[in-house]
Amino acid sequence: MRTQPVIAVVGPTAAGKSDFAVDLALRLGGECINADSMQLYRGMDIGTAKLDLAERRGVPHHLLDVWDVTVTASVAEYQKLVRPLIESIDVPILVGGSGLYVRAALDDLRFPGTDPAVRAKLEAELAERGPQAMHERLRGLDPKAAEAILPGNGRRIVRALEVIELSGRPFSATMPSYRAVYPSVQLGLEVPRPELDERIELRVARMWEAGLVEEVRRLLDQGLAQGLTASRALGYAQVIRYLEGEWTEEQAFAETVRATRRFARRQESWFRRDPRVVWLPYDSPDLLGLAHEVLEGARH
Structure with missing residues (x-):
């Protein structure tokens, strides 16, 4: 078991x-571990804002470019990949905005099995009845899970109903708890909303200039449209x-900006619910110093 905390x-x-994770890694002699579900995909570089080799500044980065774009993302698979890394690196620094992936790395999160026949039956029902009707059914069986899953998220609704059918237990019993597997310090970067909205628009404009459309065109030749997860990624779906x-x-540009802003709000509310996250102003002139204080406090 680790005694030194994992930094996220x-x-x-x-x-x-x-960039902040690289600064921290250079200060602490750490290595970065990706916790962004879309940066796990090979070739999805521009639209996921993946750091290039120069931007990594010599810091080892793990779990980038793991999956082909045709592979369906699996948080259970990610957990199997990330845990041995956490245990083998002296100063692991998880970095990313995929909340469930961070929790899968750090917390006691277990993944019930799956059954192709049950899944196929539920997916056929989803296609026939639509996500709203399936969500109502989930509400009747497990109100807590229905509260946590958006009514339009057919994939998660099907998964919840599958787990209930296979286990006879509420899906909410398998949802993330705050029971930690590793000691950790979670540092949240806080950006005022108007500034974040501006930064998102600027980022999307830079992605377009860097060749996002060409990247998507190239990935379509590699099967992107068949990838259930990758084809729905922000920017990629719109292009x-x-x-x-x-x-x-x-329209594709404007929709990418709008969808990314909406996604950022969801990310923020996810991380705000976790009482363990210590929020730091992203533009502090001494961001590393603030982080150092938090880390020192955690050690004592």
Whole structure:
């Protein structure tokens, strides 16, 4: 078991987590471990704001470019990959905004099995009846799970109903708790909302300039449209609709900005619910000093 805490850098997209994690790693002799579900995909570089080799500044980065774009993301698979890394690195620094992935790394989060026949039956029902009706059914069986899952999120609704059917227990019993497996210090980067909205628009503009449309076109040749998870990623889903002639490029850009802002709000509310996250102002002139104080406090 670890005695030194795992450090996690969390918060909404465009808050500056990746660069800050590198600064921390250089200060502490640490190594970065990706906790962004979309940065696990090979070739999804521009649209996920993946640091290039120069931007990593010599700091080892783990769990980038693991999956092909046709693979469906699996937080259970991520947990299997991340735990041995955490145990083998002296100063592991988790970095990313995928809240469930951070929790899968740090907390006592278990993943019930799956049954292809039950899953297929529920997916057929979803296709026939739609997510709203399935969500109502989930509410009747497990109100707590229904509260936590958005009514439009058909994939998670199906998973919850599958677990209930297979285990005979509420899906909410398997949902993340705050029971930690490792000691950890979670540092959240806090950005005032108007500034975050501006930063998101600027980031999307830079992605477009860097060649996001060409990146998506290239990935479509590698099967991106068949990837259940990757094809729905922010920016990628919108550019696909432009390339398929459904939207203009201007619409795809505007929708990417809008969807990313909405996503950032969801990320923030997820991390705000976790009482263990210590929030630091992203633009503090002594951000590293503040982080150092928090880490020192955690050690005593």
